[in-house]
Amino acid sequence: MRRFLSPLFLIVVFLSSSPALAAINPSSEDLLASSIASGDGASVTLASNQILEGSLSRTDVPELERLASSLADAGYRDAAGGLLVRAAELIDNPTTDGERESIVRIASALQAVNLRSTAQTIATRGIKVTGKSQTDALNAQGFQLLGDIAFENGDLTAAAEAYASASASQSASVPTDLLVRQIKLVAKQGRIADLRALLSRLNGRLSVDGSASLLIDVAATLVNTARTELMPDALMLVEQAAPLVPVKDALQQAEIGLLRSQISEAMGKHDVALVQARGALAKAGPDGSSGLTYRLYWQIAGLQKRAGNLSAALNNYERAILKLDDVRGVLLQGSTLVFRERVLPVYQEYLDLLLARADQPNLAEDSLAKVQVTLEALNASEILDYFDDNCVLPQNTMSLTEIPRATAVVYSVTVSEKPVVLVRSASGLYRFKTGTSAEALEKAALAFRESITNPSTSEAHYMSQARSLYQALLGEAGPFLKSEGIERIISVPSGYLRLIPMAALHDGESFLLNQFEWSTTLGLGLTDATPFKAKNTSAFLGGVSDAVQGFEALPGVEVELDGLESALQSRALLNERFSVADVTRRLAEGDFGIVHLATHGYFDGDHANSFLLAHDDKITLDRLQSTVGARRFSGEALDLLVLSACETAKGDERAALGLAGVSLKAGARSTLASLWPIADEATARLMRTFYEGLQAGETKSRALQLAQQSLLTDPEWAHPNYWSPYLIIGNWQ
Numbered sequence: 001m002r003r004f005l006s007p008l009f010l011i012v013v014f015l016s017s018s019p020a021l022a023a024i025n026p027s028s029e030d031l032l033a034s035s036i037a038s039g040d041g042a043s044v045t046l047a048s049n050q051i052l053e054g055s056l057s058r059t060d061v062p063e064l065e066r067l068a069s070s071l072a073d074a075g076y077r078d079a080a081g082g083l084l085v086r087a088a089e090l091i092d093n094p095t096t097d098g099e100r101e102s103i104v105r106i107a108s109a110l111q112a113v114n115l116r117s118t119a120q121t122i123a124t125r126g127i128k129v130t131g132k133s134q135t136d137a138l139n140a141q142g143f144q145l146l147g148d149i150a151f152e153n154g155d156l157t158a159a160a161e162a163y164a165s166a167s168a169s170q171s172a173s174v175p176t177d178l179l180v181r182q183i184k185l186v187a188k189q190g191r192i193a194d195l196r197a198l199l200s201r202l203n204g205r206l207s208v209d210g211s212a213s214l215l216i217d218v219a220a221t222l223v224n225t226a227r228t229e230l231m232p233d234a235l236m237l238v239e240q241a242a243p244l245v246p247v248k249d250a251l252q253q254a255e256i257g258l259l260r261s262q263i264s265e266a267m268g269k270h271d272v273a274l275v276q277a278r279g280a281l282a283k284a285g286p287d288g289s290s291g292l293t294y295r296l297y298w299q300i301a302g303l304q305k306r307a308g309n310l311s312a313a314l315n316n317y318e319r320a321i322l323k324l325d326d327v328r329g330v331l332l333q334g335s336t337l338v339f340r341e342r343v344l345p346v347y348q349e350y351l352d353l354l355l356a357r358a359d360q361p362n363l364a365e366d367s368l369a370k371v372q373v374t375l376e377a378l379n380a381s382e383i384l385d386y387f388d389d390n391c392v393l394p395q396n397t398m399s400l401t402e403i404p405r406a407t408a409v410v411y412s413v414t415v416s417e418k419p420v421v422l423v424r425s426a427s428g429l430y431r432f433k434t435g436t437s438a439e440a441l442e443k444a445a446l447a448f449r450e451s452i453t454n455p456s457t458s459e460a461h462y463m464s465q466a467r468s469l470y471q472a473l474l475g476e477a478g479p480f481l482k483s484e485g486i487e488r489i490i491s492v493p494s495g496y497l498r499l500i501p502m503a504a505l506h507d508g509e510s511f512l513l514n515q516f517e518w519s520t521t522l523g524l525g526l527t528d529a530t531p532f533k534a535k536n537t538s539a540f541l542g543g544v545s546d547a548v549q550g551f552e553a554l555p556g557v558e559v560e561l562d563g564l565e566s567a568l569q570s571r572a573l574l575n576e577r578f579s580v581a582d583v584t585r586r587l588a589e590g591d592f593g594i595v596h597l598a599t600h601g602y603f604d605g606d607h608a609n610s611f612l613l614a615h616d617d618k619i620t621l622d623r624l625q626s627t628v629g630a631r632r633f634s635g636e637a638l639d640l641l642v643l644s645a646c647e648t649a650k651g652d653e654r655a656a657l658g659l660a661g662v663s664l665k666a667g668a669r670s671t672l673a674s675l676w677p678i679a680d681e682a683t684a685r686l687m688r689t690f691y692e693g694l695q696a697g698e699t700k701s702r703a704l705q706l707a708q709q710s711l712l713t714d715p716e717w718a719h720p721n722y723w724s725p726y727l728i729i730g731n732w733q
Helices: 024-038 041-050 058-073 078-088 097-113 117-131 137-152 155-169 176-189 193-201 212-224 227-245 250-268 270-282 292-307 310-331 336-357 362-385 439-451 459-474 475-481 495-499 556-568 580-589 622-628 628-634 651-667 680-695 700-712
Strands: 407-413 421-423 428-433 488-492 516-521 539-543 594-598 601-603 611-613 618-619 636-644 645-648 668-674 726-729
Touching: 024 041, 024 058, 041 058, 041 622, 058 078, 058 097, 058 611, 078 097, 078 117, 078 250, 078 622, 097 117, 097 137, 117 137, 137 155, 137 176, 137 193, 176 193, 176 212, 176 270, 176 459, 193 227, 212 250, 212 439, 227 580, 250 270, 250 292, 250 645, 270 292, 292 336, 310 336, 310 362, 336 362, 362 407, 362 421, 362 428, 362 651, 407 539, 421 475, 428 475, 439 459, 459 475, 495 651, 516 700, 539 556, 539 580, 556 594, 556 680, 580 618, 580 622, 601 651, 618 622, 628 645, 636 651, 645 651, 645 668, 651 726, 668 700, 700 726
Parallel strands: 407 488, 488 516, 516 726, 539 594, 594 636, 601 645, 636 668
Antiparallel strands: 407 421, 421 428, 601 611, 611 618, 668 726
16 A cells, blocks of 8 residues: 655755855856746746756855845746755855844745745744744744744644744844734634733834834734624724825725725624725726725625625626736735635635526526636636646636537536536536535535545445435436436536545446546646647656655555556656656656656645655655646647656645646646555556557546446455546546
8 A cells, every 4th residue: 555654844855966165157047037037937947957956055045045036026936946945955054144144034035935834944944043042033033934834824823832932032022013913813813802912012002113004904904803892993093094194095095995894894884884895996996906906896796795786796796806817826926815815705705696696597597607717717716826826827728618529517616605516518508406515515525535545444335425425416417417428527626525536426326437437627727728749659657666765665666667668668767766856857858748657646735745756855846847847838748647656635625736736737738646545556457457548549538437447347446445546637638
């Protein structure tokens, strides 16, 4: 059995040598500058890798920081992260105050490009160097940074401890910005008594270092608690801020108006709140900052929905989402809290309203079409939030309406108040209700996954769950799919359903594996439709069978790769030859149509913690993007990426985004990967049968179906644990 042993922290490591005296190659630096200026992503990757692979020393750290800043400003955040990590490695043992400052700066910059785990590790190392008990400004900065990272990750206990340590490290009184952070934390925790105590301390400073921005920030924190008893405090802060805002500053004036509206709404004054929100929108102007105007339209839409003015509410939700699309890339390049608190709810409220509108026969077709478009946009926002990278979105995508014959696109909509299933086929777009509540469906789905990941679960038990979950999710849609003559399903699951192999559901007659070919995608708008070039069929094979870096041996890897070498006419890189340097070089230089990697792979809720295991280190998803993924810019995209020993973090639906999105990172049309690891012998057999199907001219989804059926019909491997976790992700052709 293939298992993953999780380390506490993962640091992205780029191979390079570090002699005592060195300097960045000027030609690489010039190439990087020109590539940034021209917007050539492939050249940026090449230049960044040249710098990382050069001979560097401590004296290069300031220049690496400067180059990383330029890359981040231009949107190349992954490349920026690579240079920052290398800079931190060069000063592994800081000896001067300047180097200590660099460690803090580098950790902060890594946080800014969303490499939070790496930033956390580096910041922690900096604090250990300076001494935890020392009253030191750099210690205070380090602890404050750790608190910010923990807060963004939702670990409020760790955030509280870090902020307390930051306070203890101050030689003078706690700075106002740290006090504001503590206010935000206790507000999030709902500790009202502590919040009032901190507000009292803050009020004593407002006459000295108060500003409109500070007051607005704290007021917004109180408003976000939705606690009625805190609204008078929030209003007092808003009214203190209002006179400090210049009349000509339309956006901050509008921010004041939005807060007033939100406070009025929380206090039950909905008519007043609507007037205030409209007034704020008038000040901002419809073409003002999209980051503010989408929130204003969202506020107005919610108030109109509450008042029963559904048509006007729909219009304003649509305006909010259009404005949100304008700023999505910038808005989501920060804390993961932003997506959960300020993006997802907009889509959820709009979808609920559209689905209610679809109950009216004359409005159903238009409403459901908008539901599909909205689901696609939501999935794009979610994957952008996960990877924090606009570059992962493919350029040539599939049509939302032109569906091939005998094919159905099935959207499992779990983000609405009542789960529904949306089906798009060649004949049209249809909505089907589920037979359960959102809470019950999630509970049943996760229980089913728990059962089928355990090969000792009895057949009676998992079959009962497979039938029940089918009835709950597809009981109404299933008969329609059969009546339409559907042979292939493109599944677009949401949330926790990304952790469930739909082929393992059972309709009372057979597993759905036997009824349909299955492929999975985050959305048609995220599926690469680039035609496959038949000439590009060469393969790269590699893997690790040794027990290395704390991971168990995978003895079946050698058998698996041996069986594929002749079929794919390729020699595999195994164990020591499967090093980070060799793999990344081969992937960057080759024009392979297929890349098959038989090694431990792990997908975490934080994409920076997701990786594939090389013999000497880890290949991060960012490294995968900078090698084989860079080929998309040359028009030679990878056709198929196969990951034969990967798994997702248990119970983490964000981790499933990493698995679903690995095709995007690798610039691949398709990925074959598993939701959890299975027995080596079963894997080898499945892979052999899969490639036989491809060579016989089958589509990827049909080849996988045949491979899974070969296991299902064998009593030794008939348990869903063995055959069900493998998915074709992306283009099924």
